[in-house]
Structure formats: structure tokens, C-alpha cells
Amino acid sequence: MFDKVVIDMLLQGILESLFMVVFSTLFAYLIGLPLGIVLVVTDNEGIRPCGWLNSVLNVIVNLTRSVPFLILAVAIIPFTRFVVGTSIGPKATVVSLVIAGAPFVARLVEGSIQEVDKGVIEAAQSMGATSMQIILRVMLSESMPSLINGCAIAATTILGYSAMAGFCGGGGLGAIAVNYGYYRYQSDIMLVTVILLIIIVQIIQETGMKLTRMKDKRK
Amino acid sequence: MSGENPIIQIISMDKTFQTKGGEVHALTDINLAIEKGDVFGIIGASGAGKSTLVRCINLLEKPTQGSILFDGKDLMSLSKSQLMEARRSMGMIFQQFNLLMQKTALDNICFPLQISGVSKAKAQQRAWELLELVGLSNRAKSYPAQLSGGQKQRVAIARALATNPKVLLCDEATSALDPQTTSSILALLKSINQQFGITIIIITHEMSVIEEICNRVAIIDQSRIAEVGDVSEIFARPQSQAAQRLVYPNGERPVTFEGTRCARIVFDGRNSFEPVIANMVLDCKAAVNILYADTKNIDGKAVGQMVIQLPKETLAADKIMNYLRSHDLTVEEVNGYVR
Numbered sequence: 001m002f003d004k005v006v007i008d009m010l011l012q013g014i015l016e017s018l019f020m021v022v023f024s025t026l027f028a029y030l031i032g033l034p035l036g037i038v039l040v041v042t043d044n045e046g047i048r049p050c051g052w053l054n055s056v057l058n059v060i061v062n063l064t065r066s067v068p069f070l071i072l073a074v075a076i077i078p079f080t081r082f083v084v085g086t087s088i089g090p091k092a093t094v095v096s097l098v099i100a101g102a103p104f105v106a107r108l109v110e111g112s113i114q115e116v117d118k119g120v121i122e123a124a125q126s127m128g129a130t131s132m133q134i135i136l137r138v139m140l141s142e143s144m145p146s147l148i149n150g151c152a153i154a155a156t157t158i159l160g161y162s163a164m165a166g167f168c169g170g171g172g173l174g175a176i177a178v179n180y181g182y183y184r185y186q187s188d189i190m191l192v193t194v195i196l197l198i199i200i201v202q203i204i205q206e207t208g209m210k211l212t213r214m215k216d217k218r219k
Numbered sequence: 220m221s222g223e224n225p226i227i228q229i230i231s232m233d234k235t236f237q238t239k240g241g242e243v244h245a246l247t248d249i250n251l252a253i254e255k256g257d258v259f260g261i262i263g264a265s266g267a268g269k270s271t272l273v274r275c276i277n278l279l280e281k282p283t284q285g286s287i288l289f290d291g292k293d294l295m296s297l298s299k300s301q302l303m304e305a306r307r308s309m310g311m312i313f314q315q316f317n318l319l320m321q322k323t324a325l326d327n328i329c330f331p332l333q334i335s336g337v338s339k340a341k342a343q344q345r346a347w348e349l350l351e352l353v354g355l356s357n358r359a360k361s362y363p364a365q366l367s368g369g370q371k372q373r374v375a376i377a378r379a380l381a382t383n384p385k386v387l388l389c390d391e392a393t394s395a396l397d398p399q400t401t402s403s404i405l406a407l408l409k410s411i412n413q414q415f416g417i418t419i420i421i422i423t424h425e426m427s428v429i430e431e432i433c434n435r436v437a438i439i440d441q442s443r444i445a446e447v448g449d450v451s452e453i454f455a456r457p458q459s460q461a462a463q464r465l466v467y468p469n470g471e472r473p474v475t476f477e478g479t480r481c482a483r484i485v486f487d488g489r490n491s492f493e494p495v496i497a498n499m500v501l502d503c504k505a506a507v508n509i510l511y512a513d514t515k516n517i518d519g520k521a522v523g524q525m526v527i528q529l530p531k532e533t534l535a536a537d538k539i540m541n542y543l544r545s546h547d548l549t550v551e552e553v554n555g556y557v558r
Contacts, residue, residue, distance in 0.1 A: 123317035126277055127331040127382070128306035137334065142321050217362040218320050
């Protein structure tokens, strides 16, 4: 049953899943982190209020967030082809994962930064700090533990999405589970992929929590 | 203390907030001159507008009208970068300390220097000096969460002084601290004022803070300045109702002892701690009733106030008043004022 072919396939699946998670999370943060910061800063109570920009970004984030991932992945197939040249496989999945992940990341980042005490920001302003200095040296640095925790949440959520992408030509463990477990009724392979996914989620979550605790000096 | 050029001058300043319920007048027609080297108290009940006032001084809140002169410059006319520069000449400390929680005490003090472009090595050198000044050299590597309230405020003071400001703004800086810690923080502020000549502006709702370290005070009541003057003067002869509420023990209560005269005696530290009242009773051969007393012995000097009820006989009462006046005490008759 679990001969070399199956084991090789599972190993390949793990690598593909990790590839998708790492790169999607990375790109999702490249977009989501600045987006989250801008959401906080341009808020009415923010350090650079800008009502229209805040509203526009909020609408975009909400719209993207309200489309279920599988539908989003199918809907943007033309865009995916344009970016990576194909609509199937791990690379193609990364594109839809980034589009779905970025607004989610933006909300996580927004939440983390909003936890920073307003008084500390006011203190920095009283010292003559510029908005950029406040963003980099107060907001981000003070919310770092929470941001790391958020990153672990984002990575596990993106891993979950990547598994779903197995239904529409994605790669990785999700695709194996769908192709063998769902279409061929091979529940043993399905079970193994599920266990592997659980282990990966556990590792990401635990690492995130450890780093958060290590970084947090509030206790 | 009065010089020609006040370090801070507030000229007919208004501040209104736009809220859903309409305009709220936080401050109305504020005029203040704060001289170099002053320890200037601003006192008022909560909601009187004093925190808004201190935030207008460094333009964290923008006045709706009027102008703020800092060292002769109109802050409202400055460009953004000039304003940042001006803010570096004004340190500020807060009730909740507002330290960076993820940075050590040392790094917190380095922070204002580093954002103004000072190199890390230089910033650290200055930070160590300041830790020494506030008596926390041994806690340099501690995070705020590991420090007590008083220690946190000391770090905050060191941080506020890092850029060599001319003015230190204190927004309810001791309100979250116990009485003993409050005294030690006030003593530190006083010594900073004397050692470096830094002008200190203290926002508080506690008269005891004003008494302890301020030389001048402004009383804010219902968004206006009710009274400004030397602390000793206002403490001895409060004119406005707001001042009387603050100065008189337990505020002004309309409870009266019928037909009796009372005297309020102010001990302002000029008199040694001799048993004035006992001597007076022996000397005048008349008994008095002590209705209120709040006196402290600070370095052998009496500080505080006392309210005594005078005898019914006019002669004896006058004798006592004369006795008190002749002993260089500030006395005022407060007919009917009693708690």
C-alpha cells in the first residue's frame, strides 16, 4: 500500500504545500502589511486621518474577504494565467492564495497595531517624531509580538486554503487528499494527508506562539 | 522670577471640539505667561480643560483661535519640521507614563535622541547620565513591566529630558502614584528645575502637588482661567470661588456655627514649628476650638493650614487675632466658614 511511489508522492506533496504556504504568506504580507498600516494610520483617530482613502481600502478588503476562497480562485483564473502562465499546480495556487490572503493579513495587522497604547503614540508625537518614525519605531516595534502571532495564524489559514485549492487544480497535500481520498475512495491516503496537515499546522502555530512569548516584554 | 520674555505665552486662546452633539468649548479665552524657571501649576477639576491646555502648549491639540508663543516664536506659524524641532525643546510626561513596553529603560531614554538623528553610541551615553540623574542606573536593562510606578515615571522623566528641553510638561504625572512616591517624584522635578533651570508646567487636580513644588499657579474652572498668581498669595487669599473650593479644607460648605467667628491660619513655611496655638491660648487666656488642621513639619518649618473657632467675646477674639497677626502668620477671618 504505502510503497515507494506513494511515499515519494506524499513527500512531494509536503514540499509543494510548504512552498505554497511560505511564498503565499510572504507575498500576502508584502501587500497586507502596508495595507494594514495604512488602514490604521488613515483612520479618523489615526495619526494621518484620511477619510476617503480609508473607506476605499475598507471596501476593497471587505469585498475580497467576502468571496469564498474556491470561488475566488476560479474567478481569477485569467489573471493567474497572465501572472504565472498556467492555472494549475502550486505556482498558480500561490497567486490566488496571495489575493485571498493579503486582505486577511491586512485585518490581522490592523488589529495588532490598534492594540498599541494611544498614549505611547502621543508621547512619541510630543518628542517630535515624524509619522514614518511613529509607524516604524513605535507601532510596528511595539506590536511585534502580536504581529508574529498574527503571522502564524495567517500561515495556517493559508495552508488550509492551499489544501482547498486541491479541488481546482492546486498542488500539495490538498490535491493528494482530493485525488486519492475523494475521487478514488482511498481513505488511508486521505487519512495520512490529514495527519500531515495537522502536524504542519501544529508546528507553525507552536513556533509562532514560542516566538511571540520570547519577544513580548510586557510580562 | 518675572522676566521680560516669558518662555511660554498663551494669547487669547480658544479650543472647541466638534462632536456629534455640537460644539464643545474646552477652553475659552486663555491668557497665560509662564516665565523661565517657573514651576507653574495648572489646577482644576477633571473636565475643566487642563489636559487640553497642556496639549495646546506643544500643539498636540491645535487651538481653534489665538496663539502660543514659545521662546518668542508663534508655534502656529511654524512649518511641520520646525514644529517637530520645537517639540524637542519641550519634554512631556504623562499620568500613565507611556513608555515603550517592548524596550528597556535605557532604550526608552535613547528613543527621543535616536529619532532626532543622534548616533546610538552618543544616545546611550546621554541615557546613562540621565539614568544616574533619576537614580535608576541599576535598572537600565529592565523593561517597563518590571518596574514600579515610581520607577516608570523616573524613566519617563529621564526620557523627557534626553533632548535637553527648555520646558517640561507634566500631565497629571503623579496622579497614578501613591503619596510617598508622589513626594519623591515631585522632589526630583524640583531638583531638575533648580539644577538645570528647566521651566516646569504641572497639570494636576491635587492642591497638595501645587503647594509642594509650584511657585505660580493658574486655576482653571469651566474651561476658563479663574485665577492666576503666586502660590503663596492664592493659598493665603483665594479670590475666586474656584480657588476657594481648592484651598479651603473640604471646599466651601455652607454649614455655619451660628454667631461664631473663625480664623484661618496659613503656615507657609516661614515660621518655625513652635507650638503657636498653645502659646496663644496661654497668652490670651482664652480657649479656641480647632475645627480643621492640616499641617506638616517640613525641615522644622510649619506648612499647611488650620481653622480655629474664636471665642464669643469680641475682646478675646480680637486679642487672639492680634496675637496671630503679630506672630507673622497669615490669618484671615472666615466668618461663618466652617465645615
